[in-house]
Amino acid sequence: MNQTYPFKFWCKQQVNRFAPGLFFIGLVLLWECICVFGKVPNYILPAPSSIITAFLNVEFSRWMTHLWATLRVALMGFFLSIIIAIPLSIGMMRSELMNRVLYPALIVIQSTPVVAVAPLIIVLLGTDDPSRVLITCLITFFPLVVSTTTGMLETPPEMIELSKSLRAPRYRETWQIRIPYAIPHIFSGLRVSITLAIIGAVVAEFVAAEEGLGYFIQFSTSFFKIPQAFAGLIFLSIISLLLFKSVQWVQMWLFPWSLPKKK
Amino acid sequence: MGPVPNKTDKNLTYVSLKGVGHKYDPHPNSPMVVQDIDLDIHRHEFVAVVGPSGCGKSTLLRMVAGLLVPSHGSVSVFNLPVTEPRDDVGIVFQKANLLPWLTVRKNVLFPLKHKYGRYSSADEVRANELLEMAGLMQFADKMPDELSGGMQQRVGIVRALLLNPDILLMDEPFSALDALTREQIGFDLLDIWREHPKTVLFITHSISEAVLLSDRILVMSKRPGTVMDLIEVDLARPRTSKTINSPRFAELTDIIRGYIYEPNVPV
Amino acid sequence: MKTKLKFTLFASLITSTSVMAADKVTFQLDWLPGGDKAPVYVGIQQGFFEALDLDVSIASGRGSTDALTKMATGQSDIGSSDIGALMAARAQDDVPVVAVLPYFTQAPHAFFVLKSSGIKSIKDLKGKKIATSPFTSSNAFLPLVLKENGFSEEDIQLVKSDPGALAPMMITGNADAIIAWVTNTALFKNQASSVGKEVIEMPWSDSGLSLYSSSLLASEKFLTERPDVAKRFVKAYAKAIQFTYEFPDKAGADLHKMVPEVDAGIVSAQIKSITNLVFNDVTEKDGFGYFTPERIQKTWKYVAEANGLEDDALEPMMIVNNDFIPE
Ligand SMILES: Nc1ncnc2c1ncn2[C@@H]1O[C@H](COP(=O)(O)OP(=O)(O)OP(=O)(O)O)[C@@H](O)[C@H]1O
Ligand SMILES: [Mg+2]
Numbered sequence: 001m002n003q004t005y006p007f008k009f010w011c012k013q014q015v016n017r018f019a020p021g022l023f024f025i026g027l028v029l030l031w032e033c034i035c036v037f038g039k040v041p042n043y044i045l046p047a048p049s050s051i052i053t054a055f056l057n058v059e060f061s062r063w064m065t066h067l068w069a070t071l072r073v074a075l076m077g078f079f080l081s082i083i084i085a086i087p088l089s090i091g092m093m094r095s096e097l098m099n100r101v102l103y104p105a106l107i108v109i110q111s112t113p114v115v116a117v118a119p120l121i122i123v124l125l126g127t128d129d130p131s132r133v134l135i136t137c138l139i140t141f142f143p144l145v146v147s148t149t150t151g152m153l154e155t156p157p158e159m160i161e162l163s164k165s166l167r168a169p170r171y172r173e174t175w176q177i178r179i180p181y182a183i184p185h186i187f188s189g190l191r192v193s194i195t196l197a198i199i200g201a202v203v204a205e206f207v208a209a210e211e212g213l214g215y216f217i218q219f220s221t222s223f224f225k226i227p228q229a230f231a232g233l234i235f236l237s238i239i240s241l242l243l244f245k246s247v248q249w250v251q252m253w254l255f256p257w258s259l260p261k262k263k
Numbered sequence: 264m265g266p267v268p269n270k271t272d273k274n275l276t277y278v279s280l281k282g283v284g285h286k287y288d289p290h291p292n293s294p295m296v297v298q299d300i301d302l303d304i305h306r307h308e309f310v311a312v313v314g315p316s317g318c319g320k321s322t323l324l325r326m327v328a329g330l331l332v333p334s335h336g337s338v339s340v341f342n343l344p345v346t347e348p349r350d351d352v353g354i355v356f357q358k359a360n361l362l363p364w365l366t367v368r369k370n371v372l373f374p375l376k377h378k379y380g381r382y383s384s385a386d387e388v389r390a391n392e393l394l395e396m397a398g399l400m401q402f403a404d405k406m407p408d409e410l411s412g413g414m415q416q417r418v419g420i421v422r423a424l425l426l427n428p429d430i431l432l433m434d435e436p437f438s439a440l441d442a443l444t445r446e447q448i449g450f451d452l453l454d455i456w457r458e459h460p461k462t463v464l465f466i467t468h469s470i471s472e473a474v475l476l477s478d479r480i481l482v483m484s485k486r487p488g489t490v491m492d493l494i495e496v497d498l499a500r501p502r503t504s505k506t507i508n509s510p511r512f513a514e515l516t517d518i519i520r521g522y523i524y525e526p527n528v529p530v
Numbered sequence: 531m532k533t534k535l536k537f538t539l540f541a542s543l544i545t546s547t548s549v550m551a552a553d554k555v556t557f558q559l560d561w562l563p564g565g566d567k568a569p570v571y572v573g574i575q576q577g578f579f580e581a582l583d584l585d586v587s588i589a590s591g592r593g594s595t596d597a598l599t600k601m602a603t604g605q606s607d608i609g610s611s612d613i614g615a616l617m618a619a620r621a622q623d624d625v626p627v628v629a630v631l632p633y634f635t636q637a638p639h640a641f642f643v644l645k646s647s648g649i650k651s652i653k654d655l656k657g658k659k660i661a662t663s664p665f666t667s668s669n670a671f672l673p674l675v676l677k678e679n680g681f682s683e684e685d686i687q688l689v690k691s692d693p694g695a696l697a698p699m700m701i702t703g704n705a706d707a708i709i710a711w712v713t714n715t716a717l718f719k720n721q722a723s724s725v726g727k728e729v730i731e732m733p734w735s736d737s738g739l740s741l742y743s744s745s746l747l748a749s750e751k752f753l754t755e756r757p758d759v760a761k762r763f764v765k766a767y768a769k770a771i772q773f774t775y776e777f778p779d780k781a782g783a784d785l786h787k788m789v790p791e792v793d794a795g796i797v798s799a800q801i802k803s804i805t806n807l808v809f810n811d812v813t814e815k816d817g818f819g820y821f822t823p824e825r826i827q828k829t830w831k832y833v834a835e836a837n838g839l840e841d842d843a844l845e846p847m848m849i850v851n852n853d854f855i856p857e
Contacts, residue, residue: 041725043698062790119596123603127589158356161330165348166378176377180364210590215562219791221694222562224717228791257364257406 046227051234054227066232067239069212073129074201074243077136078194084137085144086186090174092145093152110142114200118207127208135207136200140193147189151182183258187251194243198236213239275306277341277430277462278327284335284487285322296322297488300336302481309456309463311473313519314483314491320466323488324434327464328354340430353428355419357435361407368394368403371422386425393421396458397451413444417451424459431461438468445469446504449476453502470523474515475502482522491522552585553759558609559590560597563789565800566713566744567610568781569633573770575784582762588788594667595619598747601627607752608763612667613745613849614833621834621843628753630854631746631764631819633771635812636735638711638743638804639668639675642697642718645728647706652679652737660686661705663693668709670836671739678738697721700729712807716799735807741829742821743807753851765856768819775809778802821850 028048034040035047042050092099114135125131155178163173202214209215213236220229251258283300286293297319304310312320325331326338329348338345340352361370371390375382394400397417407415416436423431437445449472456463467473473480474496482491496515498506506512557570570588573579579586589606591597594615600606602625610633619625641660643649649658652675662669676682691699697718699705710718715731722729746767753760774781782798809818816822830846833839 041698041701043694043721044702059790119599122605123599127600127605156358156360158358158360159362161325161328162354162356162360162374163377164330165328165352165354166374167348167350168377172377172380176373177362180362183364207592208589210588215590216791219562222564223792223796224694224697224721226694255364257408261408 043224043226046230050227051230054225055231055235058228058231063235066211066213066216067235069209070198070201070205070214070236071239073132073136073204073212074194074197076129076133077200078140078197080133081137081141081144081193081197082190085141085189086148089145089148089152090179093149093178094170094174106142106145109138114138114203115207118204122208131208132201132204135204136197139200139203140196143192143196144186144189147185147192148182151185152178154185155181183251183255184260187247187255187258190247191244194247195240198240198243202236272306276303277306277308278302278304278464279339279342280323280327280336281339282336283323283326283333283338285319285326285331285333289334295335295487297483298335299489301490302493304462304464307460307462308479309465309477310479310481311465311467311477312481312483313467313470313473313523314481314488315485315523316468318483318486319488320483321434324354324432324464324466327430328352328432350426351429353423353426353431355423355431355433355436357438361415361418361422363407366404366406367399367410367418370407370418371425374422374425390421390425393424394418396455397421411444412440413448416440416448420452420455424455427459429462431463433463433465435466435468437472445472450503452476453500457501470516470519471507471512473519474498474512475506480519482519492518494518552580552583553756553762554585554587555579555608555759555763556606557586557588558597558600558606558611559588560594560609560611560744561592562590563588563785563792564713565716565782565785565797566638566804568785568797568801569767569770569774570610571785571788572774572781573766575787576770576773576780578766578769578773579763582766584759584763584766586763593665598625598627601747601749604749604751606749607756608746608748608760610744611747613742613747613829614667614836616745616747616849617830617833617844617846618837618839620849621837621839626750627747628750628849628851629745629821630748630753630760630851631768632742632821633746634744634804634807635742635816635825636733636807636810637671637739637741638713638807639671639709639734639739640712640715641707641709641732641734642700642715643707643730643732644700644722645730649707649730652676652732653681655707656681656685658686658706659689659704660707660709661689661691661696661699662709663696664690666693666709666711668711671734671832672709674832674836675734675737675739701725701727713800713804715803716796720796720799739832740812740825741832742825745821748851748854753854757854761854761856764854768856771808772818774801775805778805819855821852823847826850 032048035045040047046054088102092102118135121131121134125134152174159177159181160173163177201212202217205212205214206218213232217229217232217236220226220232280300280302284295284298286295300323302310312323314320322331326333327340327345329345329352332346340349361367362373365373368387368390369376371394372382372386375386391400391403394403397420399414399417399421402410402414407418410418416439419436437448440448453476465473465477477496480494480496482494483489484491494515498509498511498515559567559570561567563571570586574586589600589609591600591609591611594612597609597611598615598619601609601611608630613629613632616625616627616629641652641655649655662672672688673683676686689705693710696705696708696710698721700708701722712731712733715729718729746764748760778798778801779794781801782794782796785797786792786794812825816825826846830844831841834841834843
């Protein structure tokens with residue numbers, strides 16, 4: 001009798017701890033069963049087991065080559081868009097003229113399908129990394145501009161009045177007040193951007209590349225190796241997920257105060 | 264300057280408002296927000312402003328602070344027209360507005376860091392002294408969100424005192440606090456004021472708070488805000504919780520309440 | 531001992547300088563690596579290019595237009611793409627690219643059906659549901675083929691779908707026939723046999739659609755600025771084509787070596803299945819590696835009709851440069 005309550009509690013705890021993992025494993029098993037017992041052919045929906053086999057059949061070093069190619073472009077594009085977006089937002093926040101001139105231009109750029117301008121980029125910058133980095137950057141920088149600008153504009157007006165009442169130089173208003181206040185917004189932008197960066201790199205590889213996970217998937221499809229394409233796809237999503245998490249870790253590590261308060 | 268007695272010196276006018284009026288919209292037909300305000304605040308005087316919401320109290324304060332140029336009349340501080348914010352005027356806002364990424368001590372030192380880009384160890388010593396005085400020393404290295412609302416507000420006051428301003432402008436500094444904390448922090452403010460005599464312009468929604476703290480109370484009318492009365496608070500200092508129970512305190516609050524709830528009573 | 535060391539040093543110096551001096555050539559594919567793209571890989575692996583002092587790098591492409599654009603803008607020097615696409619482009623624009631060597635002397639387009647469907651010839655397709663991919667050049671030639679067989683597009687039900695979905699559609703019975711290139715034959719057979727079915731190909735070249743298709747194209751800039759390099763390249767490339775179709779298994783291994791994701795076996799099967807696109811009665815008659823004016827003319831006629839262009843929009847021999855044919 002005495003034992004029951006803690007035991008129940010322990011069980012509940014364990015269920016909470018392992019439920020997400022068990023759910024995932026269950027899902028994969030269900031998928032496997034549907035494929036095996038339903039006799040679904042590989043070219044329609046490959047079974048998890050054949051995806052794993054396909055994954056192992058590709059040499060590890062090849063995976064690393066493709067991973068590095070995609071990651072390199074995605075990260076360079078991501079950092080380039082940070083370098084462009086943040087100063088741009090500061091400029092637009094500080095100058096009404098710049099805001100009015102640039103904002104429509106940014107929206108036009110954002111709503112242009114990158115695939116449509118990609119051939120032009122390739123002609124201008126060649127078929128190497130620079131083109132792919134630019135394509136990635138074009139896809140990633142808009143959410144960053146929007147989130148940074150929003151964040152800086154949402155600074156409490158009292159803080160701005162405090163800065164004015166001190167007659168502090170404007171750059172300090174930007175650096176010591178507006179930017180830190182924008183940090184939570186900037187990080188939501190970064191989380192969106194990092195996943196877009198992977199998509200951007202893959203889109204760029206669809207246009208021109210000799211390696212990379214996007215190229216690998218396209219290539220596998222061209223040989224109708226669907227399980228191999230799925231393996232590439234799943235690998236890609238895991239990388240996206242890890243990058244997304246990394247952005248959260250960086251925020252937790254550098255700006256713990258900017259995280260939403262836990263209840 | 265030397266030690267100064269904490270007594271209003273009627274011979275020295277620190278803040279002077281003459282025929283001050285303001286409208287945010289420059290259009291000729293747009294309504295005035297505040298109108299015809301005449302007020303002199305003397306050295307080390309504690310003046311409270313009460314009035315209905317939207318009557319232009321904050322507008323008035325921002326004009327004294329040099330954050331807003333009045334469209335009519337003139338505001339002067341130390342007999343000089345106010346054209347921009349001055350170093351000898353400090354402001355405390357309604358919400359504490361501490362920076363969440365800085366410790367309490369760094370928040371207190373923020374005005375120096377923000378204005379000059381740095382502070383000296385002497386400044387840190389001063390910040391510690393002020394924190395000590397406000398009873399916040401043990402929280403100096405805590406982050407703002409680890410403090411209660413009342414403590415955060417005290418940090419805001421300490422921050423305004425860092426640059427040792429002669430004039431302190433406070434815009435509903437305690438309105439975000441619960442009633443108990445509010446009364447206590449009112450007494451704390453009086454203690455601080457006694458130790459560091461300042462000329463204070465204090466905006467509040469609370470009639471009893473105005474009576475408890477101030478030397479004079481400016482009662483404003485509904486929009487457009489005009490002066491309905493300027494009431495002399497003749498309660499002895501130092502004021503304590505006993506003051507609240509005195510008949511004169513009740514009398515004064517009743518007078519003001521009369522203005523706020525029956526605005527048609529002739530002055 | 532000392533002289534020997536000196537000699538080795540000298541020899542390595544020569545080889546290293548010769549490697550440094552090798553002429554760089556960028557080769558453009560019109561799609562991703564695959565069996566039909568094997569010759570350039572064979573040329574590299576078998577040392578045909580190196581022997582003629584060429585240092586060749588390969589760029590994959592995303593369709594014939596993409597390949598043409600990359601050659602026209604100087605991203606690459608020479609490459610394989612569809613001569614029909616070049617004709618259509620030249621008829622409308624002044625694209626500085628010309629054809630230097632035929633590769634496929636027959637059209638690669640084909641219908642594929644399951645043996646179990648009972649369809650035996652193109653005529654049997656009347657009233658059937660046929661799947662094709664949205665952007666393939668085959669679509670333009672489809673009306674011509676149907677006309678040759680006495681019916682029109684109105685007599686069939688044409689559906690468009692992703693290239694990767696075509697074979698599954700046929701195998702699952704969602705389409706009676708599909709349109710694709712014969713370069714895919716080996717892959718389709720593979721897919722169908724995994725569920726115990728058999729695929730039959732019906733090449734359009736068998737029913738009158740007789741034309742040049744995939745060819746070796748080069749940018750005019752490359753040909754005028756480095757004619758000597760171009761000449762050597764074409765020579766080595768022609769040799770590589772011969773080798774590829776003579777030794778499909780070696781070619782498969784060579785491609786696999788450079789692109790490990792590709793199975794050597796599939797590649798050699800692909801090569802075997804398309805040999806008659808490269809070596810056939812046309813090459814028998816005209817000889818390998820030579821564009822005849824008659825066949826160019828004929829190709830243009832088809833291209834013009836398929837793309838709705840005027841017959842006089844292009845003087846077709848203008849897009850051919852026979853000066854680089856290896857002796
Ligand atoms: N920046 C501004 N631009 C335009 N109108 C303003 C601005 N600031 C305040 N107002 C208007 O001026 C009037 C007075 O505002 P103010 O903030 O001074 O009132 P208040 O007495 O402080 O009110 P509360 O007690 O609610 O704080 C209000 O009607 C407000 O809408
Ligand atoms: Mg206000």
